[in-house]
Amino acid sequence: MSQAVMQQVIITEPGGVDKLAYESVAVPAPKADEVLVKVHAFGINRPDILQRQGLYPMPKGVTPVPGLEVAGEVVAAGSDVTKFKAGDKVCGLTNGGGYAEYCAVPESQTLSIPAGVSFAQAAAIPETFFTVWANVFQMGKAKAGETVLVHGGGSGIGTTALMLCKSLGIKTFATVGTDEKVQAIAGLTDAINYKTQDFEQVINEKTDNGGVDVILDMVGAPYLEKNLNLLRRDGRLVYIAFLGGAKAKEVKLGQIMMKRLTITGSTMRARNTAEKAEIAQGLQEHVTPLWAKGECLPMIYKTFKFDQIQDAHACMDTGEHVGKVVVEVIA
Template sequence: MTQNTMQQVIITEPGGIEKLAYETVDIPTVQAGEVLVKVHAFGINRPDILQRQGLYPMPKGVTPVPGLEVAGEVIAIGANVSKFTVGDKVCGLTNGGGYAEYCVVPESQTITIPENMSFVQAAAIPETFFTVWANVFQMANAKAGETLLVHGGASGIGTTALMLCKSLGLKSFATVGSDEKVQAISHLTTTINYKTENFEQVINEKTNNEGVDIILDMVGAPYLDQNLNLLRRDGRLVYIAFLGGAKAKDVKLGQIMMKRLTITGSTMRARTTVEKAEIAQDLMENVAPLWAKGECLPMIYKTFKFDQIQDAHAAMDTGNHIGKIVVEVI
């Protein structure tokens, strides 16, 4: 290793954790509109797992090196960069390449780290907060006083959504798969173990059969009927994944029409730079003040060292994590 080179993680071929390896390459060159970040920590996300398995194809021109979020120190800036200077502590939503000692990030997708936040916490922000804000608060237009149901409530996405609901005045419910997870997030929401309880029945009982306004779903097809049953008039069903199945055989179209329901979904990677910039700006205006007060700080399940990337992926593969898994680089 020299001053001009770095290590990064590569996927040698689609498969299990053994397909993750390290290689030494040149430190990337910062381009116009970008910042070069010396990475202190990066987050592990479900899309990384899917990419490793060969189930999340890269858009044309995007680096095959995984990693969607980093936190660290700006060490170089490209032309036309005005918000950041060398030495700034930041976190950013990458376009890939975050599993590395250095990473370039578009200035418009980069956020200043509050003084009270560690690099590990900051590394857990971009992918989950960008995703939740875009889907729940922009697309679904969630407002204080409404009720949100989150499937997968103990995940990084789930805990982020629930913290934001609590701070921004929304009521919430969450489904999880173990009693341990029920206890772990009980301070944030009304939690339901879907393996031992019927979540539709529980929510109806607790809402006097009124249901919820918004559902954030990463399970997919198996929950469609119950989701439609639970949504109130003008309710919104938002898909961000379909871990339980992508194709629903039957859809109650009449219920969608009678309730005036909206069904939508999105992926972050497919969004344009302009769209991601708008999300970042919204987060700085609406969520950064919460971070500064010590609210909505990411829940960290476990941290790993840079040379333990296979272990970090193995931890995500189990599905037992509560909150975020983060890798510390330095």
């Protein structure tokens, strides 16, 4: 490797985008089970924003450098690595540290980039696809012929869920906050502007009061009652965030019992290596073939250069994006 020093992004203290800065550090050495990736691009995700704001504390032993997903070229591999070698093009779900020129990623959380997929596209894959696969398909058990409601349908997570459902024969509805977002994802789903329409009423009208089988929710408490009303018998409500509030004042327990509903949720960062490896295996088996055919590739809203990290975060802060925001380290 030609350089022993690299640039990485740090959070100087909790706050706004002005708290993001650069520092020079030694290039990391991969552990026995890791690959060292020369980062060509990385994705910006909502947890990164929360981490910058001081609202997403790091687990013990995890780097404070933000960045949950990278794409690039393997330049070194640990002694226990068997699937990848120097020169391989990969994307990976990091354990932090993705906002950098080099990043060490566990082999079990790394995927090969299919031919024809750009580094920018691949960088937008890991965090959202790992999250959606784990929550909608593993925990939510969504399957062909069912109906899924995705709240936050214009987000990176939302668009990923909608694309996967469409490719796998699952009907969807989605809520978004503007008419522009309704139009932007009209080709993927039946989108509803929750600010101008009652999504419960709209879905009931369009399903003859049949409701939905699975709901992926990142809003939380304000939607709980409507979610429970909309779920069919044996329905599954899966939480991945509580952007609208984490405490519900009232819960209709009778509906949960009578409909045999399941309410669950998860965070990706809290999962252990084995759990993340299982998710990666599911993606490798079921989704990588779709990417290779040009299907289910991430919707990229905007790309920024490495020296524009504050602008990239400011873009996410507006909430106007549809799909993913990506930073290209090597254009």
